[in-house]
Amino acid sequence: MVKILNLYKTYPGTLVFEDFSYVFPQGINGLVGANGAGKTTLFNCIYGIESYKGSVIKPSYISYLPNELYFYPRVRAEEYLEFVCKLKGVSINRKKIDELNSHFKLPLKKYASDYSTGMKKKLGLISVYLVDSNLYLLDEPFNGLDLEGSIVCKQLIKAINKPDCTILVASHLLESLKGISSAIHHLKPGGSIAKYRSKDFEQLERDLTFLFSSESLKL
Numbered sequence: 273m274v275k276i277l278n279l280y281k282t283y284p285g286t287l288v289f290e291d292f293s294y295v296f297p298q299g300i301n302g303l304v305g306a307n308g309a310g311k312t313t314l315f316n317c318i319y320g321i322e323s324y325k326g327s328v329i330k331p332s333y334i335s336y337l338p339n340e341l342y343f344y345p346r347v348r349a350e351e352y353l354e355f356v357c358k359l360k361g362v363s364i365n366r367k368k369i370d371e372l373n374s375h376f377k378l379p380l381k382k383y384a385s386d387y388s389t390g391m392k393k394k395l396g397l398i399s400v401y402l403v404d405s406n407l408y409l410l411d412e413p414f415n416g417l418d419l420e421g422s423i424v425c426k427q428l429i430k431a432i433n434k435p436d437c438t439i440l441v442a443s444h445l446l447e448s449l450k451g452i453s454s455a456i457h458h459l460k461p462g463g464s465i466a467k468y469r470s471k472d473f474e475q476l477e478r479d480l481t482f483l484f485s486s487e488s489l490k491l
């Protein structure tokens with residue numbers, strides 16, 4: 273569970289959250305919202321890499337897959353995975369890497385910085401899979417993935433969902449979220465948020481269609 277209490281977050285000239293309080297329950301939580309609504313900012317505040325006012329009560333072991341992944345030059349993908357495991361204090365599990373990479377087919381001996389966008393995302397997903405956490409923040413995990421990658425990514429998210437685990441998945445791909453989430457939360461600009469349980473996903477789709485459809489583009 274993640275409990276956010278009275279979050280207040282601004283950037284120069286932009287108020288993103290004002291007195292925002294919310295609870296994300298255990299399980300897989302989808303997070304949707306228009307560009308600029310504040311999904312990444314929320315993840316950064318929860319993870320603790322952004323300063324903010326208010327408080328966030330969260331589990332102690334957190335894995336964060338950022339939307340934009342950066343890899344240092346001249347670091348091979350396999351070295352990166354070893355580095356992540358060392359950093360998190362776990363021994364490297366070659367069997368797990370091979371298992372997931374049998375689908376992703378990444379050239380792990382190559383420099384990660386030379387990877388394509390989708391390959392970088394796959395490498396980030398392997399690193400998330402290697403370390404057990406009780407909170408996962410996955411920002412646009414499907415971005416850049418090919419069809420097989422998207423299917424495996426969904427399976428991976430389901431696989432990391434253990435009891436006592438909270439997973440937040442920010443994505444614009446509603447269909448992908450509907451297939452894996454027990455609840456989807458719609459974050460609106462200005463910091464209001466609405467929760468839809470699985471039985472209400474069709475309603476969410478109707479609400480989003482109503483919100484985003486443009487009269488002028490109707491044929």
Ligand SMILES: Nc1ncnc2c1ncn2[C@@H]1O[C@H](COP(=O)(O)OP(=O)(O)OP(=O)(O)O)[C@@H](O)[C@H]1O
Pocket residue numbers: 283284286288305306307308309310311312313314
């Ligand atoms: N480092 C920053 N400096 C200034 N403004 C920022 C910064 N990061 C985010 N913002 C602003 O905060 C608001 C929320 O941005 P954020 O990236 O959290 O949105 P998002 O919901 O993740 O959007 P997207 O769907 O496009 O990824 C936007 O208005 C953005 O311009």
